[in-house]
Amino acid sequence: MQNQISPELLRKTLSTFPPLDLQQTLLDLYFVRHNTVYTLLHRPTFMRLWNDKFYERDIWFAGTCLGVFALASKWSDDPRVLPSGEEKLQGKDLDWRRSGFHYCKALLGAS
Amino acid sequence: MRKSSPSPYRDARRLPSPLTDDDDSDFSYDSDATDSPQDTTSASAFRRGLVLPAIENVEFKLKKLSLNGPTVLGPVAERQESDILLRYHGVSGGIESVRDAFKLQRHFNPHARHGVPEGEQPMKRPVRRSQFWRPTPVSNNNVYT
Numbered sequence: 001m002q003n004q005i006s007p008e009l010l011r012k013t014l015s016t017f018p019p020l021d022l023q024q025t026l027l028d029l030y031f032v033r034h035n036t037v038y039t040l041l042h043r044p045t046f047m048r049l050w051n052d053k054f055y056e057r058d059i060w061f062a063g064t065c066l067g068v069f070a071l072a073s074k075w076s077d078d079p080r081v082l083p084s085g086e087e088k089l090q091g092k093d094l095d096w097r098r099s100g101f102h103y104c105k106a107l108l109g110a111s
Numbered sequence: 112m113r114k115s116s117p118s119p120y121r122d123a124r125r126l127p128s129p130l131t132d133d134d135d136s137d138f139s140y141d142s143d144a145t146d147s148p149q150d151t152t153s154a155s156a157f158r159r160g161l162v163l164p165a166i167e168n169v170e171f172k173l174k175k176l177s178l179n180g181p182t183v184l185g186p187v188a189e190r191q192e193s194d195i196l197l198r199y200h201g202v203s204g205g206i207e208s209v210r211d212a213f214k215l216q217r218h219f220n221p222h223a224r225h226g227v228p229e230g231e232q233p234m235k236r237p238v239r240r241s242q243f244w245r246p247t248p249v250s251n252n253n254v255y256t
Contacts, residue, residue, distance in 0.1 A: 039185035040170055046183045060180020067173040074160030096159035104161060104169055 006059065013062045014055070016106040018069060022080050030072035041068070066107040073100025 017023065027050065031043050041064075049055075055062040073081035082094060083102040161169065177183045 035185075038188075040173060040188050041177070041183050042185040045181075049181055049183065054181065058180050060176045061183075063176045064173055064180065064183065067169045067176065070161060070169050071166060099160045101161070104165065107169065107172060 010056075010059045010062060013059060013066065013106060016066065016102065017055075017062075018080060018103075022076075022078055023065075023069070025078065026069050026072035026076060026081070029075040030068045033075045034071050063107055066103050070100040070103035070107060073103065 018026065027047075031041075035041055035043065046064075046068075049061060050065070055065050069081075076099065079094060081099045082096070083098055174184065174188065
């Protein structure tokens with residue numbers, strides 16, 4: 001696959017990842033809140049690859065992580081899940097409807 | 112006659128006493144509490160983030176990504192993908208994983224009937240037990256008379 005050997009695309013995808021603490025929170029939220037009714041992803045397999053930092057070597061898994069972040073942002077109350085810039089608006093109501101949109105956009109753009 | 116003795120758990124099982132006017136402080140409604148965006152309840156989660164079509168789109172993308180990359184699909188999703196391939200592409204037998212199945216799917220021409228490339232014979236399907244069953248032929252002779 002061409003994407004698999006494109007370090008530029010992988011680097012660009014990784015740059016859209018949230019901070020590490022938020023990553024862990026979003027993963028927990030996804031598997032607790034979203035991946036319960038229809039278990040799309042196998043959590044032990046996913047977490048094993050995640051702990052090995054496989055997303056730094058494989059663009060497909062990095063995209064999978066982005067999708068997980070996009071879906072889990074719905075359940076997070078951390079302002080960092082909002083697109084960049086919106087969380088810095090002080091004194092205004094944050095538009096939580098846009099939470100996780102930038103992950104979704106990066107995912108659709110990367111794949 | 113059975114002697115009734117007070118149960119040691121009686122106090123623990125006893126229902127709470129009716130509330131008096133002085134007790135309602137624990138159940139007071141907090142009028143200042145609003146449904147703020149910081150709520151993580153499910154009710155507020157439905158009003159934020161991706162809507163359902165976008166969620167389905169992302170989940171479909173997750174499926175494809177996890178099939179191309181490391182297989183992280185759960186067993187239900189994996190079985191569904193296999194069933195789809197079996198049903199629509201006539202691929203049966205020898206599929207140990209969804210990844211192999213999708214390799215076969217890419218190999219086949221999706222526009223051809225049963226997903227078989229032109230000039231090739233379709234793969235032989237396994238005979239199911241139900242295929243041995245034949246309906247009883249209907250005749251004019253009533254065997255019960």
